[in-house]
Amino acid sequence: MDTRQMRYFVALAETLHFGRAAARLNMTQPPFSRQIANLERDLGVTLVNRTSRQVHLTAAGARFLEDSRAVLAQFEIACRDARLVAKGMTGELRLGFMMHAAHRIVPQMVSRYGAIRPDVRLSLSETTPAEIEQKLLSRDLDAAITFADPSNSQIDSHTFLQDRLCLVMPPSHGLAALRSVGPEDLGQEDLIAASAAVAPTLRAAITGYFAAAGIVPRFRFEPQLQNTILRLVATGLGVALVPESICDGHMLDLVARPLVNAPTMEVALKTLRGQDNPAVAPLIALVRSQTP
Amino acid sequence: MDTRQMRYFVALAETLHFGRAAARLNMTQPPFSRQIANLERDLGVTLVNRTSRQVHLTAAGARFLEDSRAVLAQFEIACRDARLVAKGMTGELRLGFMMHAAHRIVPQMVSRYGAIRPDVRLSLSETTPAEIEQKLLSRDLDAAITFADPSNSQIDSHTFLQDRLCLVMPPSHGLAALRSVGPEDLGQEDLIAASAAVAPTLRAAITGYFAAAGIVPRFRFEPQLQNTILRLVATGLGVALVPESICDGHMLDLVARPLVNAPTMEVALKTLRGQDNPAVAPLIALVRSQTP
DNA sequence: ATCCATTGATACCTCAATTGAATTAGTTGG
DNA sequence: CCAACTAATTCAATTGAGGTATCAATGGAT
Numbered sequence: 032m033d034t035r036q037m038r039y040f041v042a043l044a045e046t047l048h049f050g051r052a053a054a055r056l057n058m059t060q061p062p063f064s065r066q067i068a069n070l071e072r073d074l075g076v077t078l079v080n081r082t083s084r085q086v087h088l089t090a091a092g093a094r095f096l097e098d099s100r101a102v103l104a105q106f107e108i109a110c111r112d113a114r115l116v117a118k119g120m121t122g123e124l125r126l127g128f129m130m131h132a133a134h135r136i137v138p139q140m141v142s143r144y145g146a147i148r149p150d151v152r153l154s155l156s157e158t159t160p161a162e163i164e165q166k167l168l169s170r171d172l173d174a175a176i177t178f179a180d181p182s183n184s185q186i187d188s189h190t191f192l193q194d195r196l197c198l199v200m201p202p203s204h205g206l207a208a209l210r211s212v213g214p215e216d217l218g219q220e221d222l223i224a225a226s227a228a229v230a231p232t233l234r235a236a237i238t239g240y241f242a243a244a245g246i247v248p249r250f251r252f253e254p255q256l257q258n259t260i261l262r263l264v265a266t267g268l269g270v271a272l273v274p275e276s277i278c279d280g281h282m283l284d285l286v287a288r289p290l291v292n293a294p295t296m297e298v299a300l301k302t303l304r305g306q307d308n309p310a311v312a313p314l315i316a317l318v319r320s321q322t323p
Numbered sequence: 324m325d326t327r328q329m330r331y332f333v334a335l336a337e338t339l340h341f342g343r344a345a346a347r348l349n350m351t352q353p354p355f356s357r358q359i360a361n362l363e364r365d366l367g368v369t370l371v372n373r374t375s376r377q378v379h380l381t382a383a384g385a386r387f388l389e390d391s392r393a394v395l396a397q398f399e400i401a402c403r404d405a406r407l408v409a410k411g412m413t414g415e416l417r418l419g420f421m422m423h424a425a426h427r428i429v430p431q432m433v434s435r436y437g438a439i440r441p442d443v444r445l446s447l448s449e450t451t452p453a454e455i456e457q458k459l460l461s462r463d464l465d466a467a468i469t470f471a472d473p474s475n476s477q478i479d480s481h482t483f484l485q486d487r488l489c490l491v492m493p494p495s496h497g498l499a500a501l502r503s504v505g506p507e508d509l510g511q512e513d514l515i516a517a518s519a520a521v522a523p524t525l526r527a528a529i530t531g532y533f534a535a536a537g538i539v540p541r542f543r544f545e546p547q548l549q550n551t552i553l554r555l556v557a558t559g560l561g562v563a564l565v566p567e568s569i570c571d572g573h574m575l576d577l578v579a580r581p582l583v584n585a586p587t588m589e590v591a592l593k594t595l596r597g598q599d600n601p602a603v604a605p606l607i608a609l610v611r612s613q614t615p
Numbered sequence: 616a617t618c619c620a621t622t623g624a625t626a627c628c629t630c631a632a633t634t635g636a637a638t639t640a641g642t643t644g645g
Numbered sequence: 646c647c648a649a650c651t652a653a654t655t656c657a658a659t660t661g662a663g664g665t666a667t668c669a670a671t672g673g674a675t
Contacts, residue, residue: 032402033325035662049623062663064623074402076409080599083622083671087462090600091409098401105397109390110324110366117368117383170379307372308382341652354634356652375642375651 034106036070037099040078043067044096047079047086119309121150126314127167127175129160129230130257134277136176136192136298143317151310159229159255167301173308174315179299180232191318192298194274196236197287201267206288213291214244221251221269223260229253236294237272261285274298326398328362329391332370335359336388339371339378411601413442418606419459419467421452421522422549426569428468428484428590435609443602451521451547459593465600466607471589472524477596483610484590486566488528489579493559498580505583506536513543513561515552521545528586529564553577566590 042052043063053063071078078092088096116122124144128137141153158166163175164182179190198212206212206220227234241248251269254260257277264271265284274296278287300318302311334344335355345355363370370384380388408414416436420429433445450458455467456474471482490504498504498512519526533540543561546552549569556563557576566588570579592610594603 033327034398035325037401050621058662059664060623061625061665065625066662068624074405076405077599078405080597081623083624083669086623089409090414090465090602091405094408094414095401095405098397098404102394102397102401105390105394106326109329109387109394112390113366113368113370113383113387116386117381122382122386173382305372307369310382342650350633351635352652353636353654356654357633360653373652375640375653378652 032070032073034103036066036073037103039063039066040070040092041096041099041103043079043086044088044092047088049081049086115150117309119148119151119312122308122310123152123154124148124308124310124314125154125156125171125173127156127158127163127172127177129163129177130157131194131233131274131277132176132298133157133257135279136276140176140314140317144314147313147317148310157256159225160232161229163301167303170303170306173306173311174300174302176298176300178230178232179297182301185304186301187304188299188301189315189318190297190299191321192276194276194296194298195289195293196240196272196296197275197278197289197293198270199261199264199273199278199282199285199287200270201265201284202286203267204270204286206270207286209288211289211291214241214246217241217248217270218246220249222248223252223254223263223269223271224250225255225257225260226253229255233274233296236296240272240290240292240294324362324365326395328358328365329395331355331358332362332384333388333391333395335371335378336380336384339380341373341378407442409601411440411443411604414600414602415444415446416440416600416602416606417446417448417463417465419448419450419455419464419469421455421469422449423486423525423566423569424468424590425449425549427571428568432468432606432609436606439605439609440602451517452524453521455593459595462595462598465598465603466592466594468590468592470522470524471591474593478593479596480591480593481607481610481614482589482591483614484568486568486588486590487581487585488532488564488588489567489570489581489585490562491553491556491565491570491574491577491579492562493557493576494578495559496562496578498562499578501580503581503583506533506538509533509540509562510538512541514540515544515546515555515561515563516542517547517549517552518545521547525566525588528588532564532582532584532586 039052039056042055043049046052046055049064049067050060053060056063067079076091077089078095079086079088112121137155141155144153156172160177163172163177164186166172167175167186168183179188182188198206198217200206206216209216224234224237238248252263254263257273260271260273261282263269272290300315302315331344331348334347335341338344338347341356341359342352345352348355359371368383369381370387371378371380404413429447433447436445448464452469455464455469456478458464459467459478460475471480474480490498490509492498498508501508516526516529530540544555546555549565552563552565553574555561564582592607594607
C-alpha cells in the first residue's frame with residue numbers, strides 16, 4: 032500500500048469514473064481498476080460502490096479521500112522542504128557562542144544573517160569556550176563563535192575580529208581616575224577571571240600580560256560566566272580584564288579603561304570541516320566580508 | 324518517489340547503517356542502497372553523507388526524517404480511520420428531520436445513538452418533509468425522520484411512532500375550556516398549518532379530518548416551519564392541529580387539547596436502499612427496538 | 616422485449632523495476 | 646601492509662505494474 036494508490040484513489044474519487052480517472056493519470060483502465068482493487072484489498076475496506084452505470088464513494092471512501100489528500104499534501108511539503116533546506120534557504124542553524132560574544136557580536140551577526148536568510152531558524156546556545164570544540168565535533172553545533180585559539184585540525188576557523196582587553200571596575204574605584212592602566216597598577220588588586228578550564232585562551236592572555244611585566248596577579252574569584260564577572264566587579268569585589276566588545280552599551284555601574292600594551296584576543300567563527308548544512312555558508316561569507 | 328522509500332530512509336536514519344537498516348526491513352543491503360540513492364536522485368538532495376566508515380544525516384536529511392515520520396504516521400491514521408469508518412465505529416451520520424421531530428423525537432434518538440456510537444459525529448439538519456426524499460436520493464442525507472408517507476421505492480421506511488394530532492391554542496381561547504374538541508367545533512376558527520407543498524401528508528390528514536365531518540376548514544396562514552406555527556398560535560392569530568410529540572415540555576403560552584377521533588401520523592426513519600454508511604445500521608436497530 | 620452503448624472486471628502478455636547473490640572498492644585501525 | 650568493515654557495483658531472477666483484447670452487467674432506446 033503506497034501513495035501511488037492514494038493518488039489513483041483521489042483521481043477516482045474526483046471523477047467517479049474509472050475510465051476517465053485512468054485517462055487523467057495517462058494510463059488505461061484495466062491496470063487502474065486493479066490498483067483500486069488492490070488498495071481495497073489491502074485496507075480490507077470497500078472504498079467505492081460500483082455498478083456498471085455509476086460509481087460513488089462509501090462512507091469509508093469519503094473519509095479516506097479527505098485523509099489521502101492531507102497525506103499527499105504533506106508528502107509534497109516534505110519533499111519541497113528537503114530541497115529548500117538543501118539550498119540553505121530554510122532549516123536550522125545551531126550557533127554556539129561564548130558569553131563574551133553575547134553583548135555585541137552575536138546580536139549584530141544574527142541581525143545581518145536574518146536579513147539574508149529570513150527563513151532559517153537560528154538556534155542560539157551560550158556555552159563556554161571549552162565546550163565549543165567538542166560540540167562542533169559531535170555535530171551538536173553547526174557553527175560557533177569563540178576565541179581563535181588553535182584547535183582540532185577538523186575545525187575550520189575564520190577570524191573576524193581583534194578584541195582588545197580593557198579593565199573594568201566600579202566607578203568609585205581609585206584606578207578609575209587614570210586615563211589608561213598598566214600591569215604594574217594592578218599588582219595589589221583582586222582580579223576576577225574565568226578559570227583556565229573554562230576559557231583557556233583568555234586566561235592565558237591575562238596571565239601572559241602580567242608575566243611580561245614581572246607582576247604576579249592575584250586572582251580572587253573564578254566564575255564561569257562572563258556576566259557573573261561583571262556583576263562581581265560592579266559589587267566592588269574586584270576588577271577584571273575583559274574584551275572591549277562587551278563594554279558596549281549601558282554599563283551603568285561600571286567603568287572601563289584601556290590597558291597599556293593591551294593584549295588582543297582574536298575572535299573567530301568556527302565550523303566543523305566538511306559540515307554539510309548549507310545554511311552555514313552565508314554565515315561564513317558574512318564574517319569573511321568583515322574581516323579586519 | 325513513494326512512501327516505501329520514506330520507510331527505507333527512516334530505517335536508515337534510525338540505524339545510520341545501510342546493512343542493519345536493510346536487515347531490519349528484511350532485505351539485503353545492495354537494493355536498499357539503491358533505493359536510498361533513487362530517493363536522493365528524485366529529490367535532488369543528498370540526505371546522508373556516507374564514508375565507508377560512518378553514515379550521518381545532512382541538514383536536509385534531518386528535516387526530511389522529521390517530515391517523513393509525520394507523513395508515515397498520517398498515512399497509517401488514514402488507513403486505520405478508513406477501517407474504523409467501514410466498521411461504523413467512527414465517521415459521520417447525516418440525519419435529516421422535519422421540525423416536528425425536533426421537540427422530542429430527535430433529542431431522544433440522538434442521546435440513545437450517542438450512547439452506542441460515541442465516535443460517530445451526528446450531522447443534524449432540519450428540513451421540510453418535502454425535501455427529505457430528494458436529499459436521501461441524492462445521498463445528501465444518510466437517514467431522515469419524517470412522516471411515513473408512501474415514498475420512492477428506492478427508500479426504506481421504518482415506522483416507529485404513532486403520533487396523534489391534537490389542537491393547540493392560546494390559554495385564553497374559548498375552546499380551552501373543553502376536555503376534547505371535534506371538527507365541528509373548529510368550523511369558525513382560523514387554522515394555521517403548513518402548506519401541502521411543504522408537508523403534504525400532514526396537510527392531507529388535517530383536511531381529511533375535516534372532510535370526514537363535512538366541515539370546510541378556514542386556513543389563515545401557511546408558514547413553513549412548525550415553530551412559526553406555534554408562535555403564531557401563541558400570538559392569538561389562530562389555532563393549529565399538530566402532532567402530540569411536539570406538545571412536550573414547557574409550552575408556557577399554549578394549551579393543547581385532544582381531538583375526538585384524532586388522526587394519527589406515522590413517523591418513520593427513512594434511508595436510501597443500498598446506502599452503505601455502516602453507522603446507519605445501529606440507528607435502524609434502535610428505532611426497530613422501539614417500534615410500537 | 617430486444618438491441619446497443621457504456622462501464623467496470625478479467626485474462627493474458629510485455630516490460631520495467633525491484634530484489635538477491637556475488638563481488639568490488641574504499642577506509643580505518645592495528 | 647594487512648585485516649575488518651562498509652557501501653557501491655554487477656548481473657541474473659523475480660515481482661509487479663501497465664497495455665491489449667475481451668467479457669459481463671446494466672440501463673436506455675427502439
